[in-house]
Amino acid sequence: MSDKNKILSNEALESVEPVAEVFEDASTVGLSDDAISKIVEALHDGDSTTHLELINELSVPDTADLIHKINDEDRKHLLIDRKVKLDPEVYPYLDPAVGKAALSDMSASRVAAIISALDSDDALELIENLDKNFQKEITRKLSAKMRVAIEEGLTFPEDSAGRLMQREYVAIPQFWTVGKTIDYMRAAADDLPSDFSDIIIIDPMYHVVGEVPLNRILRSKRTEKLETLTFDVLHTIPADMDQEEVTYLFRREGLNSAPVVDSDNRLIGLITVDDIIDVIDEEAEEDIMKLAGVEGGDLYRAILSTTGSRFRWLFVNLMTAIAASIVISMFDATIQEVVALAILMPIVASMGGNAGTQALTVAVRALATKELSNTNMFRVIGKETVVGTLNGIGFAIIMGVIAALWFGSTTLGFVIAGAMVINLIIAGLSGAGIPILLSKMGSDPALSSTVLLTTITDIVGFFGFLGLASIFLV
Amino acid sequence: MSDKNKILSNEALESVEPVAEVFEDASTVGLSDDAISKIVEALHDGDSTTHLELINELSVPDTADLIHKINDEDRKHLLIDRKVKLDPEVYPYLDPAVGKAALSDMSASRVAAIISALDSDDALELIENLDKNFQKEITRKLSAKMRVAIEEGLTFPEDSAGRLMQREYVAIPQFWTVGKTIDYMRAAADDLPSDFSDIIIIDPMYHVVGEVPLNRILRSKRTEKLETLTFDVLHTIPADMDQEEVTYLFRREGLNSAPVVDSDNRLIGLITVDDIIDVIDEEAEEDIMKLAGVEGGDLYRAILSTTGSRFRWLFVNLMTAIAASIVISMFDATIQEVVALAILMPIVASMGGNAGTQALTVAVRALATKELSNTNMFRVIGKETVVGTLNGIGFAIIMGVIAALWFGSTTLGFVIAGAMVINLIIAGLSGAGIPILLSKMGSDPALSSTVLLTTITDIVGFFGFLGLASIFLV
Numbered sequence: 001m002s003d004k005n006k007i008l009s010n011e012a013l014e015s016v017e018p019v020a021e022v023f024e025d026a027s028t029v030g031l032s033d034d035a036i037s038k039i040v041e042a043l044h045d046g047d048s049t050t051h052l053e054l055i056n057e058l059s060v061p062d063t064a065d066l067i068h069k070i071n072d073e074d075r076k077h078l079l080i081d082r083k084v085k086l087d088p089e090v091y092p093y094l095d096p097a098v099g100k101a102a103l104s105d106m107s108a109s110r111v112a113a114i115i116s117a118l119d120s121d122d123a124l125e126l127i128e129n130l131d132k133n134f135q136k137e138i139t140r141k142l143s144a145k146m147r148v149a150i151e152e153g154l155t156f157p158e159d160s161a162g163r164l165m166q167r168e169y170v171a172i173p174q175f176w177t178v179g180k181t182i183d184y185m186r187a188a189a190d191d192l193p194s195d196f197s198d199i200i201i202i203d204p205m206y207h208v209v210g211e212v213p214l215n216r217i218l219r220s221k222r223t224e225k226l227e228t229l230t231f232d233v234l235h236t237i238p239a240d241m242d243q244e245e246v247t248y249l250f251r252r253e254g255l256n257s258a259p260v261v262d263s264d265n266r267l268i269g270l271i272t273v274d275d276i277i278d279v280i281d282e283e284a285e286e287d288i289m290k291l292a293g294v295e296g297g298d299l300y301r302a303i304l305s306t307t308g309s310r311f312r313w314l315f316v317n318l319m320t321a322i323a324a325s326i327v328i329s330m331f332d333a334t335i336q337e338v339v340a341l342a343i344l345m346p347i348v349a350s351m352g353g354n355a356g357t358q359a360l361t362v363a364v365r366a367l368a369t370k371e372l373s374n375t376n377m378f379r380v381i382g383k384e385t386v387v388g389t390l391n392g393i394g395f396a397i398i399m400g401v402i403a404a405l406w407f408g409s410t411t412l413g414f415v416i417a418g419a420m421v422i423n424l425i426i427a428g429l430s431g432a433g434i435p436i437l438l439s440k441m442g443s444d445p446a447l448s449s450t451v452l453l454t455t456i457t458d459i460v461g462f463f464g465f466l467g468l469a470s471i472f473l474v
Numbered sequence: 475m476s477d478k479n480k481i482l483s484n485e486a487l488e489s490v491e492p493v494a495e496v497f498e499d500a501s502t503v504g505l506s507d508d509a510i511s512k513i514v515e516a517l518h519d520g521d522s523t524t525h526l527e528l529i530n531e532l533s534v535p536d537t538a539d540l541i542h543k544i545n546d547e548d549r550k551h552l553l554i555d556r557k558v559k560l561d562p563e564v565y566p567y568l569d570p571a572v573g574k575a576a577l578s579d580m581s582a583s584r585v586a587a588i589i590s591a592l593d594s595d596d597a598l599e600l601i602e603n604l605d606k607n608f609q610k611e612i613t614r615k616l617s618a619k620m621r622v623a624i625e626e627g628l629t630f631p632e633d634s635a636g637r638l639m640q641r642e643y644v645a646i647p648q649f650w651t652v653g654k655t656i657d658y659m660r661a662a663a664d665d666l667p668s669d670f671s672d673i674i675i676i677d678p679m680y681h682v683v684g685e686v687p688l689n690r691i692l693r694s695k696r697t698e699k700l701e702t703l704t705f706d707v708l709h710t711i712p713a714d715m716d717q718e719e720v721t722y723l724f725r726r727e728g729l730n731s732a733p734v735v736d737s738d739n740r741l742i743g744l745i746t747v748d749d750i751i752d753v754i755d756e757e758a759e760e761d762i763m764k765l766a767g768v769e770g771g772d773l774y775r776a777i778l779s780t781t782g783s784r785f786r787w788l789f790v791n792l793m794t795a796i797a798a799s800i801v802i803s804m805f806d807a808t809i810q811e812v813v814a815l816a817i818l819m820p821i822v823a824s825m826g827g828n829a830g831t832q833a834l835t836v837a838v839r840a841l842a843t844k845e846l847s848n849t850n851m852f853r854v855i856g857k858e859t860v861v862g863t864l865n866g867i868g869f870a871i872i873m874g875v876i877a878a879l880w881f882g883s884t885t886l887g888f889v890i891a892g893a894m895v896i897n898l899i900i901a902g903l904s905g906a907g908i909p910i911l912l913s914k915m916g917s918d919p920a921l922s923s924t925v926l927l928t929t930i931t932d933i934v935g936f937f938g939f940l941g942l943a944s945i946f947l948v
Contacts, residue, residue, distance in 0.1 A: 030844060033848040069845075071850070185689075186692075186693055217692070219660055219662075219663035256669075274747060281843075289835060299845060299854065303860050303861060304864075307861045311868060313832070314825060314828055314829055314832075314869065318825060318872070324824075325818060325820065325821055328817045329817045335816050336810060336813045339810045342806075342809050343799050346932070350798075351788060354788055354791045357766050357767075358766050358767055358768045361762060361765075362768055371569075372773070373507055373543065375543045375544070383777055394785060398789075402796070
């Protein structure tokens with residue numbers, strides 16, 4: 001064996017006593033509500049010794065949990081209290097809105113100290129949310145190495161692979177053998193990233209030649225050359241690829257990690273699967289939030305800011321509701337004559353809205369996961385229209401009978417049945433069609449589909465029902 | 475060096491020529507629509523040589539893409555065509571609904587052949603969706619080892635860690651040294667799982683003592699004992715833990731893998747982070763789908779089955795819409811007198827529904843991610859009620875002025891303003907309160923919150939507006 005490995009200490013050796021923590025069930029995962037209220041009590045009592053002790057006992061994820069769950073005032077108190085030395089690793093764990101608020105209240109040098117203790121990707125994630133001027137103040141106080149990493153990182157587009165990647169990776173020349181690689185890793189143990197499970201193989205120009213998982217190295221002969229151990233297919237990611245594409249690629253190809261390259265195809269970073277999990281969460285969350293007209297981080301936002309962001313979406317909805325009311329007003333004479341129309345008309349509109357939302361949700365998700373493209377686009381729209389038609393016929397019969405019995409008028413039954421069929425066909429067609437059309441036009445289908453859809457189903461619902469009534473009933 | 479490593483061939487050596495595949499942008503990831511239509515054309519022409527050639531060239535994810543995007547008929551044609559030898563790895567890649575349909579059309583022995591070629595976790599995932607009787611037929615045709623794995627796997631609850639885990643892992647006794655471990659891995663190269671990045675450390679009773687990432691082994695001295703290299707905190711997962719809890723744990727603690735143990739705390743399997751990604755997708759998808767009343771796999775479901783599953787949800791909605799209509803009918807005399815009420819009433823109901831959905835979506839997501847618990851429950855409900863009140867006041871003023879001008883009646887303006895404030899307060903309160911209440915009662919908040927919410931906002935909207943009108947206007 002090489003004797004280099006004898007000189008070196010190993011950071012892994014610091015953790016000598018494994019503590020078995022068995023999670024029996026859901027309730028034992030995470031910080032209990034009891035533990036939180038104990039700490040909050042200590043905070044309120046001003047008993048700083050107790051609360052410091054309690055907080056110092058917490059793991060990083062538990063500390064983040066605590067910060068999330070206490071109220072704004074307690075949170076400020078806890079974060080500003082300079083006697084509490086929070087582990088810097090806590091900050092990347094926080095919800096971006098909470099993290100931003102916490103760091104924005106601190107001095108630039110305090111933030112710089114936190115940032116300096118983190119990996120470059122976590123540091124970048126924290127700093128990219130802050131105000132431009134504050135960013136500059138902070139970077140001035142960083143070490144040259146970290147400053148370069150941050151400044152370079154900020155040149156990549158937001159939500160791109162360049163922002164997501166870590167600069168800590170292990171790259172080995174292609175002509176090295178397994179034995180030389182193992183000897184090098186023993187010798188350089190302290191300089192290696194704290195965790196990695198793949199090695200990137202490069203040529204002398206720093207072009208990526210391949211990727212080798214550590215387990216392939218461990219089971220190979222010492223004389224084996226690394227280039228013979230690489231995967232069949234290499235997936236390199238350009239730094240400016242959008243993070244949504246990156247997650248798609250990871251999921252699709254089942255990747256554990258992938259090297260990131262610059263425009264000259266040179267290695268500049270590494271994205272690992274655990275970075276991807278956060279993005280997947282983020283993207284799924286974004287879709288569900290956008291469909292309902294809510295912005296992310298809403299849970300931790302101040303009341304006035306939440307009210308404002310919700311107001312904008314509701315205002316657009318008010319305009320569409322008024323448009324629907326104008327349609328109704330065109331038939332005011334008819335309604336005055338047959339008041340049953342006013343009673344029944346919300347049913348037609350509401351069924352259209354709900355049926356349309358079903359089709360819309362399926363289409364928005366399928367677009368997000370790329371299961372929907374040109375090939376099956378018309379088939380999906382066609383299917384949704386047929387489903388709408390079939391359910392339209394079903395509910396036309398049910399509602400036609402109910403209306404006829406309720407108001408003792410067969411004609412009224414036929415009128416609402418006709419309107420129901422029309423609105424559910426339109427609902428299926430536009431529920432699937434609107435998101436597809438928006439995505440073709442380069443818009444985000446999750447963002448405005450719902451408003452457009454309910455406008456259509458409201459207007460068609462009211463116009464169809466009242467229009468048919470004005471022809472056949474009055 | 476040990477000479478054992480000289481005896482052995484290495485599966486990794488099979489892949490000698492790395493093919494660099496650089497993804498320039500989104501459009502190059504995945505199968506193009508052009509490629510799909512080429513294959514479909516060949517299928518339709520009956521030119522089996524061409525379509526076999528085209529399909530055999532595809533990677534596993536591309537093949538899955540193709541199968542997803544062609545229509546039902548082409549899909550059946552492709553899957554039943556026995557000349558097409560699809561890579562068995564394709565099946566676990568398919569949407570569960572598509573996979574189930576494909577396998578259900580095959581003979582038990584054909585399915586058994588596919589299953590036998592897969593890892594035990596993938597095999598279990600495929601087989602658990604099939605009919606009970608068909609399952610039995612298939613397992614009878616499997617090798618003893620795979621049969622035991624499947625039968626044992628099926629004893630764990632659905633969506634539990636036991637179903638998710640793989641039985642392929644590397645477990646090493648705690649007293650082994652780094653050197654002995656490396657020598658063993660070289661010697662046993664062919665028997666090791668095809669991919670792994672952590673080693674599980676066990677005691678003689680097969681209890682888990684710790685977990686060591688391969689990179690810690692590679693950078694340690696050969697004389698180092700494995701038990702000194704384990705993580706500080708060990709996370710073991712009981713086999714019956716729900717997969718949602720498992721993903722929560724992985725995300726929270728940033729795990730790469732975790733050993734699964736039986737009720738005696740003995741090692742029985744391993745869950746890795748890439749298994750988790752599928753579950754995260756699944757769970758996020760489930761929430762968004764449930765909120766809209768859609769079942770998963772809807773994109774690939776046959777028209778009649780889709781229509782049926784949508785019908786049930788729409789039927790519940792019809793009942794709530796009729797309930798709202800009954801409320802309206804209580805005020806038919808008032809409406810007949812002031813037809814403007816019929817014109818304006820949908821606005822109040824619709825604004826309540828939308829504002830409530832915003833609060834509801836935030837609460838449902840926060841419950842799913844465990845950001846919402848007893849500690850902050852009342853604070854969140856309180857905040858949403860205040861936000862509802864503030865937006866209620868804003869829209870009361872806007873809509874009050876519009877209504878007063880539109881119909882030339884200040885009283886009508888005040889009536890709609892009053893109803894708007896009431897409905898938006900109730901919307902905020904119940905939007906946050908309903909999911910929390912449902913989750914306290916052990917129900918799934920995503921599933922029925924929307925229906926309950928719109929029932930409340932419709933009824934309060936109509937009752938508030940028409941009630942106030944009947945008092946002040948008539």
